[in-house]
Amino acid sequence: MMIDSVKKQDGKKQRRVLIRGYAISAVVLIAAAIILWIFPDKTELATTTARNYFLEMIKILPAVMVIMGLFSVFISKKQVVKYMGKSSGVKGILLAIFFGALPTGPLYIAFPLAVALRKKGASVSNIVIFLSAWACIKIPQELIELQFMGIKFMAARLVLTIIFMVIMGLFIERTIEWTDNRRIGVSQEVEK
Amino acid sequence: MSSTVIVINLFALSCLIFAFVKDRGKAKKSLAVAVKAFFRILPMVFIIIVLIGLLLAFVPPDEISGFIGEQAGFGGILAVAVLGAVLYIPALISFPLAGSLLQSGASISAVAAFITTLTMVGIFTLPLEIRELGKKLAFLRNGLSFIIAIGVALIMGVIL
Structure with missing residues (x-):
């Protein structure tokens, strides 16, 4: 009963956000008109450009949404935590990139998930890699990047980002370990 | 129709068929999620596309390239990187915008920096990240991501 009413409220809120989105886009359209x-004299260039970009988008957007929907329903957070929590080393890094890149929602969902992963024993470096992959190399994003920026741009950015995010993950882990150790050292001295 | 469009749609279709074979109920649920997500993002697509139309019609390419083109140099890259870190645009709709900037004279580095900070650095979500993961991790991740974005952008400018 209570869950039902919460769900209803959630639905109402979602609908309000949806209506607001369309209202804002209507205002923008009218302003542009x-x-x-x-x-x-600018009308022709503006409308042709807008139409071309819209066509480019609408040819792939439904497909991208279907891929997102499938992954978000078929891969549960439990599975991510289960597989990533205990893996380490190169396998851990690869899994962090893989699960991060799966299309399963915006970044703010990933923060609590990262906390759950940490509790399950995932290393700091893998969590940082997981978050970065989640933010930056999600499969739907890569598909749209491919469509609008071309394969060279997309592939170069993908490879470079992966290399750098792994380095960053390892670096942050060392830094946090180092500062934590130093703090423990200091507090032990104080206790003495 | 371009091969990219065909590949993406075929990929979606084969995933969908596989899903229906594996679990009908879940597949139907996924489709419902997809339809919802589609209509949620559609107004943002309209807005960004209208803005792209106006941008390309009203701002001359040499003006854009003066700000964030090849000759604008490192300052231009840094400026769009900061802009990307501060703005909160869904990544999915940022690519047409990035593509239009590239088309109208922005440099590859500037566009790459913009997309990378937009996705990896989140000033908007920073308070939440601090609350969940702690100050140290959140600041390190966002700060280093910003530097990485600049690095990725500069390398891409050289190799592409």
């Missing part, structure tokens, strides 16, 4: 009405 007015601007183009004032500058008729």
Whole structure:
């Protein structure tokens, strides 16, 4: 009963966000129409450009959404925590990249998940890699990047980002270990 | 139709068929999630596409390239990197924008820096990240990600 009412409220809130989104886009469309009405010589270029970009987007957006929907339903957070929690070394890094890249929602969902992973025993470096992969190399993002930026740009950025995010993960782990150890050392001295 | 479009749609279709074979109920649920997500992102697509149309029609390419083109140098890259870190645009709709900037004279480095900080560095989500993961980890991750984004951008400018 209580869950039902919470769900209902959630649905209402979602609907309100949805309506607001469409209202804002309507306002932007009207504003653009007015601007183009004032500058008729720009109208053709603006509308052709907008139409081309819209067509490029709408050809792949439904497919991208289907891929996102499938992964978010078929791969549960429990599975991610189970597989990533105990793996370490190169396998851990690869799993962190893999699970991070799976299309399963915005970054703020990943923070609590990272905390759960830490509790399950995942290393700091793997958590940082997981978060970075989640933020930066999600499969739907890569698909849209491929469509609009081309394969060279997308592939170069993907490879470079992966290399750097692994280095960053290892570096942050060392840094946090080092500062934690130093603090423990200091507090022990104080206790003496 | 371009091969990219065909590949992406075929990939989605084969995933979908596989899902229906494996678990009908879950597959249907996934489709419902997809439809919802599609209609949620659609207004943002409209907005960004209208802005791209206006941008390319009103701002001359040499002006854009003056700010963030090849000749704008490191300052331009740094400026868009900061912009990417501060802005909160869903990554999915940032790519058409990035593509239009590239088309109208922005440098590869500037565009790469923008996309990378936009996704990896989140000033907007920083308070949440600090609360969940602690100050040290959150600041280190965001700070280093910013530096990495600049590094990735500069390398991409050289190799592409």
